[in-house]
Amino acid sequence: MVRLANREDGEIYAIVEKNLGGGQLKVKCLDGVSRLCKIRGKFTGKKKEIVAVDYWILVGIHSFDSKPKCSLLEIYTPQEVNQLKMTNENWTVFGVEQEQSEVDETIVTESVTMNTEINIDDI
Numbered sequence: 001m002v003r004l005a006n007r008e009d010g011e012i013y014a015i016v017e018k019n020l021g022g023g024q025l026k027v028k029c030l031d032g033v034s035r036l037c038k039i040r041g042k043f044t045g046k047k048k049e050i051v052a053v054d055y056w057i058l059v060g061i062h063s064f065d066s067k068p069k070c071s072l073l074e075i076y077t078p079q080e081v082n083q084l085k086m087t088n089e090n091w092t093v094f095g096v097e098q099e100q101s102e103v104d105e106t107i108v109t110e111s112v113t114m115n116t117e118i119n120i121d122d123i
Contacts, residue, residue: 002080003058003073004087010061011073013084015094016053025051027059027070032093035059035068049075056081056094 005011014027017034023044025037037059039051051057051072058074076084085096 002076002083005058010063011058012061012070013089014057014059014070016051016055016057018053019051025072027057028093029059029061029070030089030091030093033068035061035070038069038071040072043072043075051075056084 005013012029012031014029014035014037016025016037017028018026020026020036023039025039026034027037028034037057043049043051056076057072058076059070060073062069062071085091
């Protein structure tokens with residue numbers, strides 16, 4: 001089961017833009033704001049998943065800080081990202097809607113060409 005963002009608790013989806021090192025990431029949140037993200041101890045150490053650029057993550061926004069900062073709460077696998085895309089969120093900040101429309105156009109184009117009938121009597 002995919003962990004969903006709880007807006008009342010200050011949780012929001014983000015995508016990793018850059019790994020800054022020292023347990024910090026630069027992320028772009030779903031609200032369009034770039035934030036400095038702190039990787040919590042739960043995600044560090046041996047045999048822990050390394051967070052890479054373009055990973056989808058869940059972050060908790062720091063409401064007590066005047067600068068845009070957040071903490072890493074969850075890392076999503078590609079399968080979980082596909083499940084998240086089916087939710088009612090506006091994913092245009094991450095560029096998902098554009099990719100989906102390109103896929104739809106390809107499917108429509110292929111189905112139109114596949115439905116073309118050739119009658120042997122016409123040849």
